Amino acid sequence: MKRTLLVFLFVLCASYAACASSPQDASEMLLSAAERAVLEQNLIHAANLIQEGKTLEASRIYAALSARYPTNRRLALAVARAALAANDAETALPIYDRLLEEDPDNTDLRLEAARAHYAAGNEAEAIRLGRQVLSEYEDRDRLHIRGAVRAGVIYDSNVNQGPPSNNIRLGDWDVQLSDGEGKPSGGAYVRANVDMSYQMSAFGPWWFVGDFGAFWRGNFNEDLNDIDSRTSQWGRVAAGLRYLDGRNTFDIRLKGEIYDYDFENNVTAAGVELRYARVIRPRFYLITDAAFERREYSGSDDRDGNFGRVGAYGRFILGDSGHEFLIGGGYLSASANNNNYGYDGWHALARFSFKLPNGLLISPLVSFSQESYGGPATALETENRRDDRWRMGVELAYALSSAWIIEAAYYYTNVSSTSGLHTFDQHVINLGVARTF
Numbered sequence: 001m002k003r004t005l006l007v008f009l010f011v012l013c014a015s016y017a018a019c020a021s022s023p024q025d026a027s028e029m030l031l032s033a034a035e036r037a038v039l040e041q042n043l044i045h046a047a048n049l050i051q052e053g054k055t056l057e058a059s060r061i062y063a064a065l066s067a068r069y070p071t072n073r074r075l076a077l078a079v080a081r082a083a084l085a086a087n088d089a090e091t092a093l094p095i096y097d098r099l100l101e102e103d104p105d106n107t108d109l110r111l112e113a114a115r116a117h118y119a120a121g122n123e124a125e126a127i128r129l130g131r132q133v134l135s136e137y138e139d140r141d142r143l144h145i146r147g148a149v150r151a152g153v154i155y156d157s158n159v160n161q162g163p164p165s166n167n168i169r170l171g172d173w174d175v176q177l178s179d180g181e182g183k184p185s186g187g188a189y190v191r192a193n194v195d196m197s198y199q200m201s202a203f204g205p206w207w208f209v210g211d212f213g214a215f216w217r218g219n220f221n222e223d224l225n226d227i228d229s230r231t232s233q234w235g236r237v238a239a240g241l242r243y244l245d246g247r248n249t250f251d252i253r254l255k256g257e258i259y260d261y262d263f264e265n266n267v268t269a270a271g272v273e274l275r276y277a278r279v280i281r282p283r284f285y286l287i288t289d290a291a292f293e294r295r296e297y298s299g300s301d302d303r304d305g306n307f308g309r310v311g312a313y314g315r316f317i318l319g320d321s322g323h324e325f326l327i328g329g330g331y332l333s334a335s336a337n338n339n340n341y342g343y344d345g346w347h348a349l350a351r352f353s354f355k356l357p358n359g360l361l362i363s364p365l366v367s368f369s370q371e372s373y374g375g376p377a378t379a380l381e382t383e384n385r386r387d388d389r390w391r392m393g394v395e396l397a398y399a400l401s402s403a404w405i406i407e408a409a410y411y412y413t414n415v416s417s418t419s420g421l422h423t424f425d426q427h428v429i430n431l432g433v434a435r436t437f
Helices: 002-015 025-030 034-053 053-070 071-085 089-102 109-119 123-141 222-227
Strands: 145-158 167-170 174-176 185-199 206-219 231-244 250-260 266-281 282-296 303-316 323-336 343-356 359-372 386-399 403-415 425-437
Touching: 034 071, 071 089, 071 109, 089 109, 089 185, 167 403, 206 250, 231 343, 303 343
Parallel strands: none
Antiparallel strands: 145 185, 145 425, 167 174, 185 206, 206 231, 231 250, 250 266, 266 282, 282 303, 303 323, 323 343, 343 359, 359 386, 386 403, 403 425
16 A cells, blocks of 8 residues: 555556645745746756656756845745755755644645655655645546636728739629628627636546637628628637546537537538647647648528638747747648539748746748639539738737736738739728636
8 A cells, every 4th residue: 555655656656747826925026027027037958857867957056046035935946846856855854844834734745745754765754745745636626617708899801802002803894882892891800718627537648628709890891781790709619538647638518509600601510629638848839730620601502511721830948048949830621512602721820928027928820722622612603712911910919917817919910812802902900808717
């Protein structure tokens, strides 16, 4: 039984790479924003050095920081972890004992202390602490719910994604549309999403997962009433299973969606989504995802069909700053009742996320997709339709607190199509607030 318990301690910590959350530290509130930023950067740098096996270099950084911030609890925990990684349990133990005296209800901290006692040869104390951890993990709430509610204002230069003019060229014909050109409008939006996960057993890797989302947008331009684009709505519900261990995450969900936009009236979709992510290195994650769904359009049976995508992406943590870079691409496919609406294509994207001081996050992005259809867009054209779509933008988020966020974004979309009916430019600006929970 003793050996089983000790093995459990190591497995549990390995499953949660940095198993103890950093203790709350009131002393940091006395530091200036610049000092907190410098401390954070040094802690991240030293932690990365430990992951790379450079414990001596990390110890030098911790020694310098300890001399400057002798009462900082986050720093003390980092020093204890570094000592334990260097097999210096005698240095780590007094620090863990002091932190537990100040925060006796911290289960994760007690787990690390148990490992330190075992490394120091104090098997009895390690088992005592381990049994406390087992009891608390079995009793903890295995249901996790998080989400957000967002609301704001929006300006869209081309709500209906129409061509720049009612006079367009379709094949060899000059055609005048009836109220089909792009229409600008201001508006407002509300969005809500909830994610749920439930761990099937106290220490098992399997979870029930689900999510719910809803979106509403209203446009101020009354001319949009004539083309059924004054409002748009979207809703989604999904449920499935997740496998999660120290390096791998696999997620499969069955989902249903309904949305109403442009000239399509309402569109319903039902299908399956899969995602697999693996930690390749401490700063590099490989993500693959796929989705397959059946869509039905209320306005036209010709568009009904099966749609799918498969993609792979790399997520990189850049240096010691915590900045992120995501890059990848994939394959797109649609098989519609009318072959003219079916397509094959591909997409690629790149996105940076820059974490700046004082809770500011800036995320520029760019994406490209190409869709090659099975026939022309209209009866007046002979060339098969092909759309090349560029999308560029930047998103900003400023954290007012742990729950309230101010959000702003700008997006530019350019679609170059072989059909004049589907060629357009679009600029979208939004500003809003989010409440997370």
